[in-house]
Amino acid sequence: MIRFSKDGQAMPEKTVPISQKAFEKIDHTDVYWLGNASILINSRGTIIVIDPILDHFDMPLLIDLPIASTDIPQVDALLISHIDNDHLSFGTLGNIKAVTKSFHAPAYVSDVMKKEGFETQEHAVGESFAIEDIIITTTPTRHNWQNESPKYQYRQWQEDEYVGYWIETPDGTIWLPSDSQLLPEHLTMPQPDMILFDFSDNDWHITYEGAIKEANTYPKADLLCIHWGSIDAASWSTFNGNPNDLMRDVVNPKRVHALDVGAKLRLTKK
Numbered sequence: 001m002i003r004f005s006k007d008g009q010a011m012p013e014k015t016v017p018i019s020q021k022a023f024e025k026i027d028h029t030d031v032y033w034l035g036n037a038s039i040l041i042n043s044r045g046t047i048i049v050i051d052p053i054l055d056h057f058d059m060p061l062l063i064d065l066p067i068a069s070t071d072i073p074q075v076d077a078l079l080i081s082h083i084d085n086d087h088l089s090f091g092t093l094g095n096i097k098a099v100t101k102s103f104h105a106p107a108y109v110s111d112v113m114k115k116e117g118f119e120t121q122e123h124a125v126g127e128s129f130a131i132e133d134i135i136i137t138t139t140p141t142r143h144n145w146q147n148e149s150p151k152y153q154y155r156q157w158q159e160d161e162y163v164g165y166w167i168e169t170p171d172g173t174i175w176l177p178s179d180s181q182l183l184p185e186h187l188t189m190p191q192p193d194m195i196l197f198d199f200s201d202n203d204w205h206i207t208y209e210g211a212i213k214e215a216n217t218y219p220k221a222d223l224l225c226i227h228w229g230s231i232d233a234a235s236w237s238t239f240n241g242n243p244n245d246l247m248r249d250v251v252n253p254k255r256v257h258a259l260d261v262g263a264k265l266r267l268t269k270k
Helices: 090-099 109-115 208-217 243-249
Strands: 002-004 010-012 029-035 038-043 046-050 077-079 103-105 120-122 128-131 134-140 163-169 172-176 194-198 222-226 264-266
Touching: 029 172, 029 222, 038 163, 046 134, 103 109, 109 120, 194 208, 208 243, 222 243
Parallel strands: 046 077, 077 103, 103 120, 172 194, 194 222
Antiparallel strands: 002 010, 029 038, 029 264, 038 046, 128 134, 134 163, 163 172
């Protein structure tokens, strides 16, 4: 169920606390939305966390967070998609460093993480690596918006410093296109079973029109909505999408999942 903030932002109805049970061995794959673009995956007991922001965010939130970073008991792989501070929090990473087996990131981001004390494996676009019986492949993005901002023109930001993740589990395939303009490559992927779906109507994200095109290219994939309803920023198109719009415009609208924060969606092969 969706409700609205005082400034009209669509937001989830509530936060569901995540308990230690979420990290136990199971016989399937569950995907939890932690708010904004943060994701927790439990695939038969293998724990993957993507872009966790559970501490020290520099913008006001609309939501309560579902778990304290200090309560996370184990992480087999922590994936960072890019450098933006709504995806990379060294406060959160520091709190779970001791229980995290491996850190993974694209070029440049891995260097920054290493300088902060996190031994991080760097992955080029298109590279695959294994976490237990899960195969992860980075996918291309275009999100180097910093090159247009005078504040960030102290270096040239390269496209390959931002990635998505294609995650093949025993129970199906999860795809995080990540923050990106829609690329031709995004429309020629194998059919995923679930998309971690940013639908921000922003020129450095997918745009709403692009989101519909991507969704309808993969008409069977579950769409787990991310990058919405979490940051109190009604004037920012990157944070104020409304999943109800998707339900009106995508093929097979029942596959649109606007979860409560901390809620989970079971991965199923299509």
